[in-house]
Amino acid sequence: MTGPDGQGRAAExxxxxxxxxxxxxxxxLTNCDREPIHIPGSVQPHGVLLVLRGNVATQVSGNxxxxxGLGVPEVLSGGLGALLDGETLARVQGAxxxxxxxxxxxxxxxxxxxxxxxxxxxxxxxGQQVILEFEAARPGxxxxxxxxxxxxxxxxxxxxxxxxxxxxxxxxxxxxxxxFDRVMVYQFAEDGTGTVIAEDLRGDLTPYLGxxxxxxxxxxxxxxxxxxxxxxxxxxxxxxxxxxxxxxxEGVPDEVAxxxxxxxxxxxxxxxxxxxxxxxxxxxxxxxVSLVRGGALWGLIACHHTEPRHLPYDVRSACExxxxxxxxxISARQEQRDQSYQLQLKTAQTQLVExxxxxxxxxxxxxxxxxxxxxxxxxxxxxxxxxGEVVLLGATPSRAQVTALTGWLDTQADVDxxxxxxxxxxxxxxxxxxxxxxxxxxxxxxxxRHDYVMWFRPEELQTVTWGGDPNxxxxxxxxxxxxxTPRQSFAAWQxxxxxxxxxxxxxxxxxxxxxRRAIMAVVLRRVEELGQLNDHLERSNADLERSNADLxxxxxxxxxxxxxxxxGLHNYSVYLLEVYEQQLDEDGAAKLRTxxxxxxxxxxxxxxxLLYSRVGRVDLSFxxxxxxxLMADVLEVIAPRLEQLNVQVQVQPxxxxxxxxxxxxxxxxxxxxxxxxxxxxxAQPQVQVGAILPDGRAAHPDLRVPDGxxxxxxxLFVRDNGIGIREKHFENIFRIFKxxxxxxxxxxxxxxxxxxxxxxVERHGGQIWVSSEYGQGxxxxxxxxx
Amino acid sequence: MSPxxxxxxxDSDEDYQAxxxxxxxxxxxxxxxxxxxxxxxxxxxxxxxxxxxxxxxxDLNMPGTDGREVLAFIRSTPYLRSLPVVILSTSASERDVxxxxxxxxxxxxxxxxxxxxxxxxxxxxxxxxxxxxQLPESAEGP
Numbered sequence: 001m002t003g004p005d006g007q008g009r010a011a012e013x014x015x016x017x018x019x020x021x022x023x024x025x026x027x028x029l030t031n032c033d034r035e036p037i038h039i040p041g042s043v044q045p046h047g048v049l050l051v052l053r054g055n056v057a058t059q060v061s062g063n064x065x066x067x068x069g070l071g072v073p074e075v076l077s078g079g080l081g082a083l084l085d086g087e088t089l090a091r092v093q094g095a096x097x098x099x100x101x102x103x104x105x106x107x108x109x110x111x112x113x114x115x116x117x118x119x120x121x122x123x124x125x126x127g128q129q130v131i132l133e134f135e136a137a138r139p140g141x142x143x144x145x146x147x148x149x150x151x152x153x154x155x156x157x158x159x160x161x162x163x164x165x166x167x168x169x170x171x172x173x174x175x176x177x178x179x180f181d182r183v184m185v186y187q188f189a190e191d192g193t194g195t196v197i198a199e200d201l202r203g204d205l206t207p208y209l210g211x212x213x214x215x216x217x218x219x220x221x222x223x224x225x226x227x228x229x230x231x232x233x234x235x236x237x238x239x240x241x242x243x244x245x246x247x248x249x250e251g252v253p254d255e256v257a258x259x260x261x262x263x264x265x266x267x268x269x270x271x272x273x274x275x276x277x278x279x280x281x282x283x284x285x286x287x288x289v290s291l292v293r294g295g296a297l298w299g300l301i302a303c304h305h306t307e308p309r310h311l312p313y314d315v316r317s318a319c320e321x322x323x324x325x326x327x328x329x330i331s332a333r334q335e336q337r338d339q340s341y342q343l344q345l346k347t348a349q350t351q352l353v354e355x356x357x358x359x360x361x362x363x364x365x366x367x368x369x370x371x372x373x374x375x376x377x378x379x380x381x382x383x384x385x386x387x388g389e390v391v392l393l394g395a396t397p398s399r400a401q402v403t404a405l406t407g408w409l410d411t412q413a414d415v416d417x418x419x420x421x422x423x424x425x426x427x428x429x430x431x432x433x434x435x436x437x438x439x440x441x442x443x444x445x446x447x448x449r450h451d452y453v454m455w456f457r458p459e460e461l462q463t464v465t466w467g468g469d470p471n472x473x474x475x476x477x478x479x480x481x482x483x484x485t486p487r488q489s490f491a492a493w494q495x496x497x498x499x500x501x502x503x504x505x506x507x508x509x510x511x512x513x514x515x516r517r518a519i520m521a522v523v524l525r526r527v528e529e530l531g532q533l534n535d536h537l538e539r540s541n542a543d544l545e546r547s548n549a550d551l552x553x554x555x556x557x558x559x560x561x562x563x564x565x566x567x568g569l570h571n572y573s574v575y576l577l578e579v580y581e582q583q584l585d586e587d588g589a590a591k592l593r594t595x596x597x598x599x600x601x602x603x604x605x606x607x608x609x610l611l612y613s614r615v616g617r618v619d620l621s622f623x624x625x626x627x628x629x630l631m632a633d634v635l636e637v638i639a640p641r642l643e644q645l646n647v648q649v650q651v652q653p654x655x656x657x658x659x660x661x662x663x664x665x666x667x668x669x670x671x672x673x674x675x676x677x678x679x680x681x682x683a684q685p686q687v688q689v690g691a692i693l694p695d696g697r698a699a700h701p702d703l704r705v706p707d708g709x710x711x712x713x714x715x716l717f718v719r720d721n722g723i724g725i726r727e728k729h730f731e732n733i734f735r736i737f738k739x740x741x742x743x744x745x746x747x748x749x750x751x752x753x754x755x756x757x758x759x760x761v762e763r764h765g766g767q768i769w770v771s772s773e774y775g776q777g778x779x780x781x782x783x784x785x786x
Numbered sequence: 787m788s789p790x791x792x793x794x795x796x797d798s799d800e801d802y803q804a805x806x807x808x809x810x811x812x813x814x815x816x817x818x819x820x821x822x823x824x825x826x827x828x829x830x831x832x833x834x835x836x837x838x839x840x841x842x843x844x845d846l847n848m849p850g851t852d853g854r855e856v857l858a859f860i861r862s863t864p865y866l867r868s869l870p871v872v873i874l875s876t877s878a879s880e881r882d883v884x885x886x887x888x889x890x891x892x893x894x895x896x897x898x899x900x901x902x903x904x905x906x907x908x909x910x911x912x913x914x915x916x917x918x919x920q921l922p923e924s925a926e927g928p
Contacts, residue, residue, distance in 0.1 A: 560847050560876040567876075567899045568800030574901040575807055603899040610878070 038225055039259035042241035042269040044234065046310055047119070047135040049244070049267050051260060052096075053128055055079055056247070059260055061267070063242045067136065068114050076247045080132070083113050092121065092132075101125040105264055107313050110137050120313045124264050131260070133267050137312060146318035149177055154325050163333040167198035170301060170326050175200040177318055178311055180287065180303035184208060187299040190503050191215060192223075194299070222271075223297045226290040229264050231320045233287045236308035237278045241269040266316075278304075285309035287316070289323035293331045301326070338507065341378070345511035348376040353518040362522060366453065367391045373453065376515065377508050381436060381456035386445065396456055397433040404429060406450040409442055417512055418442045421457075424499040431499060434459045439501025441508065443516045445523065453515070457501035555613045562606055570599035608752035615759045620661035627655035627716075630662060631689060634669045645685060647677040652690035656714050660784050664760045669718070671753050672780050676720035679778075688719040703781070706769055713766070713783040724774040733770065734758045757782075791819035792916070793839035795827040795856060796874075797848040801897065805843075808905040814912060816840075824851025828859055831866055838924035839869065841915045844891075846875035846882060854889060861890035868922040870915060 043049045043061045048068065051059035057079040064075045068083060075082055081089060088111050095108050105124040113119050119134040153173035160166040167185040175183040182205055185198040192215025199209040218226075226232070244260060262268035278286055285305040291298045301323055311319075352366065352373075359365035363386050366373055373382040374393050381396035385406050390399050397405065408427045412418055419441040424431035430438075439457030573595040581589050631651050635642070642649060658665075669689070676687040692700055692715040703715065725733060734754050761768045764784040772778035796802045802820055809818065819839070821827040827844075828851060830836060842860070846853035853873065860866045872893045873886045883894050895911065898904050915921070 556877070556879065563876045563897075563899060564798055564801065567804065567897065567904075568798070570899050571800060571804040571807070571901045571904075599899060 037219075037221055037271050038261055038263045038268075040241070040262060040269040040271075041259045042243045043262075043265070043267040044236075044269055045239050045242050046235045047133055047267045049260075049262075049265060050075065050080070050083075050132045050134070052080065052130045052132065055081075058129065059244050059246045061242045061244055067119075067134065068116055070114060072245045076245070083134075084111065092123075096123060096130055099123075101130065105133070105266065107317070122266065122313060126261055126264070129260075131265060133265060135266070135313065136310075146314055146321065149318050150321045150325070153177070153322050157326065157329060163330070163337050164197065166326075166329060166333050168200070170322070171198040171200040174289070174301050174303065174319055174322060177322070178287065178303055178315060180285075180305045180309065181205060182208070182304040184302045184304075185291070185299060186213070186302055188297060192218075194218065197299075222274075225263055226288070226297050226300070227292055227295065230290045230292070230323055231266070231287065231316055232268075232270070233266060233285075233311060233316065234270055234275070234278070235285055235310040237275045237284050237286070238308070266313075282306065287311060287319070289319050290327075291323060291330055292327045293334065298327070298330060298334070341505075342507050342511075344378075345376065345507060349511060349514055349518065352376065352515065353522075356518065356522045362386060362519070362526070363389060363391060366519075367393055373455070377441065377455050377511060379439075379441075379455040379457050381458075383452075383454045383456070385450055385452045385454075387451070395436050395458065397430075397437050401429065401433055402454070403450075405440075405454070406452055409444070409452060410450055416444050416516055417509060418444070419504045419509060419512075421501045421503055422499055423501075434499045437501075438499050439504065441504050441512055443512050443519075445516070445519055453512075453519070455512075457504075459499055460502050551613050555610050563603065566599055566602055566606075570596060570603075573599065605752075608756075612752050612756050612759070615664075615756050615763070620664060620763055622659050622661055624657050624659050625662045625665070626657045627665075627691070628653070630666055631655060631669065634666050634673065638670055638674060641674070642677065645677050645680075646683075647680075647685040647687060649673065649687045649689065652688075655689075655691050655716075656693065658714065658784050660764055664763070665784065668757050668760050668782070671757050672718040675753060675780075676718055676722060676778075680720060680722035682721050686721045689717070690719075691716050702771070704769075704771070706767055709767055709783055710785065713785040715781050715783055717779050717781045719777065719779040721777040724776050725770060725772040725778055726774050727772070730770050730772070734768070789817050790837050790840045791817040792912070793819050793821065793827070793830070793842045795821045795824070795842065795848070795853065796845045797823050798845070801845070804901065804904060805908065808901070808908045811905055812909050812912075816912065816916060823848050824853065824856045827851075827856045831856075831860065831863075831869075834865070840921055841912075842869055842871045843874050843911075844871050846873055846877060846886070854885060857886065857889045857891060870919070870921060872911060872915065 043063075045063055045066070047061075048064055049059075049061040050057060057076050060072055060075045062072055064070050064072055068075070070078075070082060080092065084092060088109070092108055095106075099106055099108075101124045105122050108121045108123055110118050110120050113134060118137040120137045122133045122135065124131055153176075156173060157166060157169050160169050167187075171183045171185050174180075182199065182201040184196045186194040187197045188194050194213040194215075196208045196211045199207055201207060246258075278284075281304070283304040283306070285308050287303040289301040289303075291300060301319070355365040355368070356362060359368070363384060366384050366386075367382075372393060373384065374380075376382075379394075381392075381394040383393065383396050383402050384391045385402065390402055392399060392402065396402060405427065408429075409418065419439075420426055421439050423438055423440045424434050430440075435458055437456035438459040439455075441455040441457075443453040445451035445453065573592050577589065577592045577596065581592070584592070628651075635649060635651070641647075673687055673689070677685050692703065694712050694714060697703055697705070697715070705715065709715075734757075758768050761782045761784065766783035766785060768780065768782035770778055770780050794802060794805060796805070806818070809816070819830075821830050827842075831839075844853045844856060853875070857871055857873070860869055860871060870892045871890070872895060873891045874895050874897055875882060875886075876897050878896050886894050893911075895907060898907065
């Protein structure tokens with residue numbers, strides 16, 4: 001064995017045999033996915049591989065001399081009989097004839113071969129061929145009780161509560177069984193990358209727990225092989241592959257010399273790339289047990305040893321059994337984990353929907369304290385864009401970036417749910433924030449506006465620690481040509497995964513879709529409610545316009561059509577009184593006079609009503625107005641009546657300047673002052689007019705300002721020493737035509753005055769209220785500022 | 787040529803009656819001529835055979851052709867344009883007041899319900915227009 005390609009062997013090739021060629025070119029990282037590793041044409045040197053067709057030996061590994069002291073041609077010509085003595089031969093032949101060996105390597109026995117020490121004999125059938133593997137066994141080693149070993153391990157695994165703990169226990173149990181320096185449990189992601197999720201190791205070694213490996217570390221065809229054959233072993237990574245030799249000659253079919261499919265062979269020689277990989281890691285022996293879930297490779301139990309290490313068949317089979325148990329368990333645990341995540345998604349969804357139902361504000365329901373979008377789908381960042389508002393939760397791009405993102409989303413195909421692992425490739429500006437949002441899951445809430453719920457996942461490179469040193473330089477091979485080594489794959493691989501996030505799971509997409517439906521339902525209901533409210537408002541507005549028009553028409557009719565007959569009644573009564581009073585008795589004349597008075601009263605009522613109907617609709621002209629000035633004008637107008645009734649009016653000298661409609665506020669003041677003097681039974685009626693400035697309210701402890709009057713409003717007042725108002729009438733007095741007194745008492749008002757005053761105050765955005773002590777006097781307070 | 791009348795355009799008999807009473811009370815003997823509606827007024831004013839009124843007291847709201855149309859007709863007819871027209875209306879509506887001045891009314895008075903007030907209002911009006919004011923001659927001259 002002189003060279004890796006076994007060319008040194010060519011000279012020794014016996015006439016009877018030809019070396020089985022390896023197919024294809026030497027593998028490197030550019031083609032290792034195509035490397036035909038199941039037909040390597042060579043085996044590891046710690047055993048001999050013999051292929052039988054019936055009783056004829058068709059192929060054998062080139063190390064028979066080393067192990068058995070017998071040359072390849074002798075083995076090929078002599079077959080099994082050349083190696084085993086009579087009794088053993090009979091037992092083996094019996095087993096080969098009766099046991100089910102198809103694709104299922106079976107340990108047959110441990111036996112000395114030609115007096116050369118003990119070999120474990122393992123056999124399996126591949127089509128018409130029986131493949132026998134002779135593995136050198138260590139003499140004197142007590143056999144391992146696989147059953148009790150595995151039973152104990154399984155009991156231990158069953159006691160674990162979750163996947164993480166389960167994986168850790170698996171690593172520990174396998175290390176206990178095998179004695180490897182390091183036992184790791186890998187889990188593969190959908191993209192093929194592997195992460196060390198559990199590890200048990202010799203104390204002085206560097207832990208790899210949490211490390212992540214590129215998918216290229218285990219090529220596709222290797223993965224396929226791992227599903228077929230649960231266990232692989234490399235006893236010594238520095239081994240020289242031993243080539244296979246095939247029988248040649250008359251009557252031997254060509255396919256006999258075809259490379260052997262070693263998918264199930266434990267001695268199968270492994271890819272030089274894999275060996276290089278292990279060497280780079282300082283590993284000299286390795287074993288891996290497949291963890292298969294639903295026919296796919298879920299992960300590996302990977303064992304490393306610093307020194308060469310050959311694991312006997314019984315220990316390997318215990319590991320294999322453990323691997324199968326673990327595979328089943330992992331499926332269950334994974335299912336449990338998936339279910340619990342689904343349950344979390346479901347629970348979160350239910351809670352969110354409940355909150356949306358309770359909370360008036362949809363945005364608040366989605367992002368508010370406690371349960372929110374971040375508890376929903378497992379991401380570090382989320383955002384909601386709703387009605388022009390942008391709310392960010394956790395690690396997200398900036399507000400401006402999210403807003404720009406919604407603009408980009410709007411231009412995307414009209415789908416309800418959009419998700420990507422590589423946002424930067426689709427939306428250039430996102431490259432700037434790849435560290436926060438390489439992954440985007442966006443839920444469109446409306447088709448017309450930029451309303452979205454979004455979740456962000458960071459670039460994965462930043463979330464994991466990578467195995468190996470990505471910066472290790474290219475190794476130069478012995479023949480001087482550059483050759484990629486496995487670790488070099490990192491640099492290239494890192495580039496391919498840059499700007500890429502972890503994948504969105506199907507459950508997450510389904511949950512997002514469900515949430516969208518729930519939000520849409522709430523939104524639709526709101527829209528419907530809003531629509532109803534709108535309809536209602538429109539109807540109310542239309543009603544209001546109609547009533548205004550009616551009021552206009554009524555006012556006009558009142559002013560004309562009512563007044564005309566009224567004038568007729570009045571005029572005839574007056575005429576009758578003037579012309580016929582002498583001919584009537586006093587009773588008749590009195591009745592006529594009453595008729596005249598009634599017509600005048602009705603005229604007053606109609607005028608008040610007209611005035612009132614106009615107050616709400618006239619346009620006010622707001623100007624900064626000096627109230628001192630205005631008061632002087634008001635007093636001048638009503639001066640004759642004040643004099644007549646001997647009323648004293650005191651006006652506070654420093655009234656403020658307010659922005660008001662001068663004429664209307666003049667009406668208010670005039671009306672209030674007139675009332676104050678009218679409803680007065682004192683010999684000396686007194687009226688005070690003043691203002692309480694915002695900072696002066698404290699000086700008026702009796703002032704009870706109603707709700708809605710702002711702190712900055714100036715409170716004006718008109719105080720009298722009149723008859724006062726009972727508290728129960730405080731509100732009544734402002735109602736139109738609601739009078740507290742007989743018609744002709746206190747000058748006989750129509751009862752519209754205060755109603756008009758209140759309306760004028762309200763048109764100024766203010767309020768009016770009264771405070772009074774019955775019999776002592778009243779104070780009318782009002783503000784003119786909202 | 788017959789004496790020129792004061793033309794009262796008034797659909798309400800009661801109001802016209804009140805005007806007559808008020809005139810009587812005021813002891814005025816001016817010649818009153820009445821049209822009971824707008825159409826009647828248009829006919830009367832268009833008839834050049836009839837004398838040109840000294841003054842028109844025009845009620846605004848009448849069935850059919852109302853006072854606004856009569857006023858507009860007077861102001862748009864060269865023969866009648868300079869005729870003094872005083873609007874007498876029940877309506878205190880600002881819009882009505884403005885409209886009438888826009889159309890060229892010489893004055894706008896609101897008819898009060900109170901008879902005494904009306905009498906006083908009529909006295910002042912007639913004193914002014916028939917006593918104080920210098921009135922135009924007929925468009926076709928005396």
